[in-house]
Amino acid sequence: MKVRVGGILDMSTIDYSGKISSVIFFHGCNFRCPFCYNIALVEGNDYQELETTEVIEKIKKHKNFIDAVTITGGEPTLQIEGLKELCEGLKSMKLLVKLDTNGYRPDVVKKLLDDNLLDFVSVDIKASSDKYNELAGINCDLTRIKHTLEVLRNSEVDYELRTTIVPGANDSEEDIRKVCDFIKPTKAYVLQQFRHEGGTLDKSLSNTPKMERVKLLKLANVAKKQGLKVKIRTEEEGEEIIKECLETF
C-alpha cells in the first residue's frame, strides 16, 4: 500500500512530549486553516508516493536512536489503509506511535485505537464552536470532532487537545473559556504559539506578529481555572506545564 508523504524527519525532540521520535509528514488535508504554515503539505504536489515498507525501512535506520514515531501532516487519517499498515509496521518494531489529527475522521481514530496501534493522540481544536469554521477554513460538522473526543475519552490511550492561538482570531479570554466548555472533560489541553516563518495559507496572516509567551500564559491561566491540566508550547521555552492558577498577571 502506498502513502503520500511530504517528508520524513529522522529525529525530533519536540513532536512527542518526553520522547525522541522520527516524524512522518502525510500530504493532503481536508481543512484549510488560514494560519496553517504547512502549506506544502496542504496544497500543491510536493510529495512522494512511497510503499509503507519503504517508509518503514527509512525509519529502521534510526531505530536505535528513537523511542517513537510521530505521524502528522497534513491530515494522516485521510489515507486510512496506508496509515493503518504503517502503524502496524511501526508497532511490530516495538516503537511508540503518536498520531496528530484534526479530529475530523473519528472512525479512523477509533479503528486504530481498537487495533492497539496508537500510544498517543494529539487533536487540534481550532477554536470555540462559534469560530470553528473561520479557523478551520471549511464548514465543519462539529459532531465529528465531538465524536473523536468521545472516542478518546472512552479509550485507554494517552491524548492531548491543542489549540494554536492566533492573534486577533481566537486569543480572547472568552475564546478560551468557550473552547474549554467544548472540550471538557479532557486529559490535557495545550495552547501553542502561532508562528509563520514559512508563510501561512492565508497570506494576510503572514504579517501578524508571533503570539507572545506572556499572553499565552495568561490564556493558559484561564483554562487552568476551568480545572484542566494545561500546558503551553512556545519557541522560546518549549513545553511548560501550568502548575497553578495565578490570580493576577
Ligand code: SF4
Ligand atoms: S493546520 Fe489545518 S490546514 Fe494545516 S495541516 Fe493542520 S488541519 Fe490541515
